[in-house]
Amino acid sequence: MERFLPTAQFQRLINLLRRDGYDCVGPRVRDGAIVYGPLERVEELPVGWHDEQRPGHYRLARGSGRRFFDWANGPEALKPLTFASREVLWTVVRDGQGSLRFCEEVPEVRPTAVIGVRACDIAAMHLQDQHFGYREYQDPYYNRRRRALFLVAVDCARPASTCFCHSTGDGPAAHAGFDIALTELDDGFIARARSERGRDLLAELPTTEVTPDHHAAAGAQHDAAVAAQTRRLAGRNLKASLFAHLDHPEWDAVAGRCLSCGNCTAVCPTCFCHSVGDTTELDGRRSTHHRQWDSCFSAGHSYMHSFVVRDQTVLRYRQWLTHKLGTWHDQYGRSGCVGCGRCLTWCPVGIDMVETANRICGGDGDAQP
Ligand code: SF4
């Protein structure tokens, strides 16, 4: 189902979602970046804003345009909405007789409609679905939040210089995994529904037929977005090549710059590493068991039996890249990179993982997914 929604009617989409009980979340300008926040009115969207990105660099600039989604991406993907950065998993309470009572702490979540999701972030969410066992086994914390989502994707018309989703096969247009996807044009949106609830919602909106001119404009915009992406990995499956070059001098070169700060893993929409810990009250009557994001760049992540397995930055960087682009294929049948470019932009020293991987692999990559 495909219809044209004029820009002047976009508020109706938000109104209908709110009427149906969804909390709406969408891109907002905050602290110099575009991040998700509560959304009630279209004026709260980043109208006319663009992002300028390159390795180690992110700036917003306002143009004279009136589009809502004329930027690439911000530091947040969907990950914080499904995999909380820190949450309590269970508590244990000691009663007066000395017995321990364990209490599950599954979060209460509200139906949430996310507006403005990029294709790469939907692909990343499907990778996290595999990891957290969405619909199969069964991380209840992830699954509750995941099930509560209604996704309104928006095709990317202005990729950043750091984007390479076309080479990973994940963008710039969304093809699956959403309820409604929008292609923004100057005067409105081509809206296509993929789910039943998306079709129901679209049927209620004041839309018109999509014209051949709309299709022509959307096609030209998509081609331009693809052409704008000049960065590409040497292949979609670099496992064999990376493991054939574990002693390549590039590993030491990149480790000489890497701060082991973990920014790249925090912003990466597919990274799922976490640690667990316990906080015990001083009187010993209650303890909480929590989970929080961790990073393979931290010393604690490879700590086993009083021994840090990866005690040098070079080993941590190599672990990250060989997992992300190599052994992820064994785990989940594809690379763990969706080409969003965030790890390049938000690396404080501007390490470019595409350049690094391509230097190590040369042209050895297997172009098949
Ligand atoms: S590895 Fe980098 S480019 Fe790939 S998905 Fe993660 S943050 Fe995005």
Ligand code: SF4
């Ligand atoms: S690659 Fe960059 S962001 Fe990642 S740990 Fe190293 S310095 Fe930090």
